[in-house]
Amino acid sequence: MLKPLLPALFLASPLCAEVPKVVTDIAPVQGLVASVMGDLGTPELLVPQGASPHDHALSPSEARNLQDADLVVWIGAELSPGIGRKIDAIAGSAAELALFDAEVTAHLATRDGALFEHDHDHGDDGHAHGEHAHEDHDHDHDHDHDHDHDHDHDHDDDDHDDHDHEGHSDAHHDDDDHAADAHGHDHGPEDPHVWLSPANARAWLGVIADALAEADRENAGAYRANAEAAQAEIDAAVTTARAQLDAARDSRFVVFHDAYQYFEDTFGLNVLGAIQLSDATAPSPARLSELRDAIAETGATCVFAEPQFDSRLIDAVTEGTEVKVAELDPLGMALEPGAGFYPALIGDLATRISDCAAD
Structure with a gap:
């Protein structure tokens, strides 16, 4: 405002x-x-x-x-x-x-649990919830x-x-x-x-x-x-990203902290859960255990680390599994700042997700 x-x-x-x-x-x-x-x-x-x-x-x-x-x-x-x-x-x-x-x-509702439920219902623009704030999204x-x-x-x-x-x-x-x-x-x-x-x-x-x-x-x-x-x-970036991510829609991912819900919602991705809550609070041992069990049971494709946070928590949820680990960054730390940054961020996220799903 x-x-x-x-x-x-x-x-x-x-x-x-x-x-x-x-x-x-x-x-x-x-x-x-x-x-x-x-x-x-x-x-x-x-x-x-x-x-x-x-x-x-x-x-x-x-x-x-x-x-x-x-x-x-x-x-x-x-x-x-x-x-x-x-x-x-x-x-x-x-x-x-x-x-x-x-x-x-x-806006989308904050998620509390380690594991997420998915109910994607996308319109032509790939966004399920319209363009107006404070709507009741029935999550x-x-x-x-x-x-x-x-x-x-x-x-x-x-x-x-x-x-x-x-x-x-x-x-x-x-x-x-x-x-x-x-x-x-x-x-x-x-x-x-x-x-x-x-x-x-x-x-x-x-x-x-x-x-x-x-x-x-x-x-x-x-x-x-x-x-x-x-x-x-x-x-143009959204159109390109949608084509890149088309093959990744059936894959299941775990992210480091719950920052990607809007991206998931736009492109219909299946994120199984997050190690940390959306406010980056340190996870409890029970949350890590729940995620580790879910990764093993579902055959998750990839667990995404973030450059801003402690990678040792990734080891805690991937230990004993063969799930791939890659890096995803909602802030685009590796990208050149300035005009053009935002389309590059969308492209970077899409590329990292699609590459991990394809490996």
């Missing part, structure tokens, strides 16, 4: 308006904004590639970028409550666009989140801003298997990984163009034309 832009920011005539300084949270959002801005400017990134948005503590340079921002475009507090508090405290008069709350955003999920991983994040990055964390990933917890548990939080009834729905990303391009056009009316036409071109690129 876009907070009203303060008049003081835009008193100048559209003929002399400056391109706004834009800050984004994660690389997929930065890529979408970059594609709309085109040659007019480059949005800054708050969560560097290789870090997890679930628990990233801002470095001093990232905090300064936030302080200087005219517009902040991010997923929302459902994904990164710590960053949300920093936006409120540091961004000052900046306008804020929380994509999770945009009217065009379609028959129990949203009574009574988990030990519910924690208050008020302590999260406040103690870290005095230290420069540049070049350091806050997401790697190799020295402590339970570090994620210290940062875990309940995302609530709706899955926050909304950027992995191409339908959402496509719709957001128009919302981002409107926000930039409001801030910079002189270049409104360029922003909207860029958004239309980027929408066509997403359409």
Whole structure:
């Protein structure tokens, strides 16, 4: 949802308006904004590639970028409550666009169990749930989140801003298997990984163009034309990915954390379950055991690790099985940031999944 832009920011005539300084949270959002801005400017990134948005503590340079921002475009507090508090405290008069709350955003219910039930019913665009937010999708999920991983994040990055964390990933917890548990939080009834729905990303391009056009009316036409071109690129990427993944629809996969539901829903994939919940909380031994048994019983094709998280948990669910292990990254750490990032992310995920299914 876009907070009203303060008049003081835009008193100048559209003929002399400056391109706004834009800050984004994660690389997929930065890529979408970059594609709309085109040659007019480059949005800054708050969560560097290789870090997890679930628990990233801002470095001093990232905090300064936030302080200087005219517009902040991010997923929302459902994904990164710590960053949300920093936006409120540091961004000052900046306008804020929380994509999770945009009217065009379609949501899926958060999943709690280690194993998933599947009921794909895709329309022509491959998305089962339309393009409007807050609809009742009848997933028959129990949203009574009574988990030990519910924690208050008020302590999260406040103690870290005095230290420069540049070049350091806050997401790697190799020295402590339970570090994620210290940062875990309940995302609530709706899955926050909304950027992995191409339908959402496509719709957001128009919302981002409107926000930039409001801030910079002189270049409104360029922003909207860029958004239309980027929408066509997403359409092409989805068509290619659908063809790639066609042979993988009968395969069964296990993912590291439950971040891919929107991608699964779009392309009709059969993900058996996830090692970690969608908020990246450390799994219980019982959850690992349940997944290990399911892998053995169903003949799962592949277990996907993630570069942001401890790979030793993969060993815990694959021990004693012959299931293949590959890497999947919902944030596209290995991809080149900037315009074109989002179609590349869709293609990268499709390629990694199809390659593992085919091996």
